[in-house]
Amino acid sequence: MLFYRQGFETTSFADIAAEVKISRGNFYYHFRSKDEILDAVVARRLDDTRAMLRAWEAQGADPVARIRCFIEILLRNREPIMAFGCPVGTLATELAKLGHPARGEAVALFDLFRTWLRRQFERAGRPADADRLAMHLLARSQGVASLANAYQDEAFVAREVAEMGDWLETQIAAA
Amino acid sequence: MLFYRQGFETTSFADIAAEVKISRGNFYYHFRSKDEILDAVVARRLDDTRAMLRAWEAQGADPVARIRCFIEILLRNREPIMAFGCPVGTLATELAKLGHPARGEAVALFDLFRTWLRRQFERAGRPADADRLAMHLLARSQGVASLANAYQDEAFVAREVAEMGDWLETQIAAA
DNA sequence: GTCTATATTTTGATAGAC
DNA sequence: GTCTATCAAAATATAGAC
Numbered sequence A, B: 001m002l003f004y005r006q007g008f009e010t011t012s013f014a015d016i017a018a019e020v021k022i023s024r025g026n027f028y029y030h031f032r033s034k035d036e037i038l039d040a041v042v043a044r045r046l047d048d049t050r051a052m053l054r055a056w057e058a059q060g061a062d063p064v065a066r067i068r069c070f071i072e073i074l075l076r077n078r079e080p081i082m083a084f085g086c087p088v089g090t091l092a093t094e095l096a097k098l099g100h101p102a103r104g105e106a107v108a109l110f111d112l113f114r115t116w117l118r119r120q121f122e123r124a125g126r127p128a129d130a131d132r133l134a135m136h137l138l139a140r141s142q143g144v145a146s147l148a149n150a151y152q153d154e155a156f157v158a159r160e161v162a163e164m165g166d167w168l169e170t171q172i173a174a175a
Numbered sequence C: 001g002t003c004t005a006t007a008t009t010t011t012g013a014t015a016g017a018c
Numbered sequence D: 001g002t003c004t005a006t007c008a009a010a011a012t013a014t015a016g017a018c
Helices: A004-008 A015-018 A034-059 A063-071 A076-082 A087-099 A102-122 A130-151 A155-172 B002-006 B013-020 B034-059 B064-070 B079-083 B085-097 B105-123 B129-151 B154-173
Strands: none
Touching: A004 A015, A004 A076, A004 A087, A034 A102, A034 B085, A034 B105, A063 A102, A063 A130, A063 A155, A076 A087, A076 A130, A076 B085, A076 B129, A087 A102, A087 B002, A087 B079, A087 B085, A087 B105, A102 A130, A102 A155, A102 B129, A130 A155, A130 B002, A130 B085, A130 B105, A130 B129, A130 B154, A155 B079, A155 B129, B002 B013, B002 B079, B002 B085, B034 B064, B034 B105, B064 B105, B064 B129, B064 B154, B079 B085, B079 B129, B085 B105, B105 B129, B129 B154
């Protein structure tokens, strides 16, 4: 999506119209304003993310393997991440700087991962500090995405993903 | 600085003029274009950062204590970070999305910290993987800044800073 | 539903008076 | 050096034909 590649504020109706191949004016038949398009895009992403988390949930019963699914998004999506950063994190920071009302929706996107991860850690035998571990993992992912974008370094991403896997093992072994 | 609070592209000449209290037109006596202002801002930040790293260097001879200075920026600057994110990281990602020519300068800002941290790890007895450790620490900081901005959670920042301190100790003990 | 034409505002940038 | 006035382009948004 264009908002991901260019950022929300920088993406104009002309850009969107060129991509979707309808005229600028026609846009207002479907949406009342540009902000409403943003709302729709974020709502869509919320749905897609919920579906993805459900799919990871359906893959198996092992919470540790599920957490590994999360860690490995960094590898699976490394090309777009190196080019444009993390779609969740970059949107949240942009909307925060804009003071945009939809900022909360972007944070809700983070919350989806946070609560999902927390539940996995609870099941993996760390109920007392599940949220702490979830936030730690989220932060690590954000940091890797940020530097991957800055340095375009694929080896760095692979290395950090491996280290997060090691960290996960020691955390669960401590349970 | 306004570019930090609002982002570069979103900050208009009108915004800058209001802040600096000179007229829009007068700006072109000092700079040829908006991009030239960005260049000046980044160059200034590069200088300031170099000065800060030199100051940390002058504080003492212990490389571990110096690295701790870096980790603790997250605490010292927690208010602006919770409000606007990390000034280095958010600028780098914005310029990457814009495909802006000054993108390299923003990464040079990262490099300042990276090479400085690398040198400290080398002196602390980890010459073989000093760059790996420097990048890891940079990534951790970026991640904490990103989530601090999203959740405005001061306790989270303090907790992660403490964990980074623990990590640092185990790394140096392993030397 | 989709288009063209247009209104309005704002942007980065220029010209010229003082 | 700083200002006002202004330009041209691009932005969001609206009106109305088809």
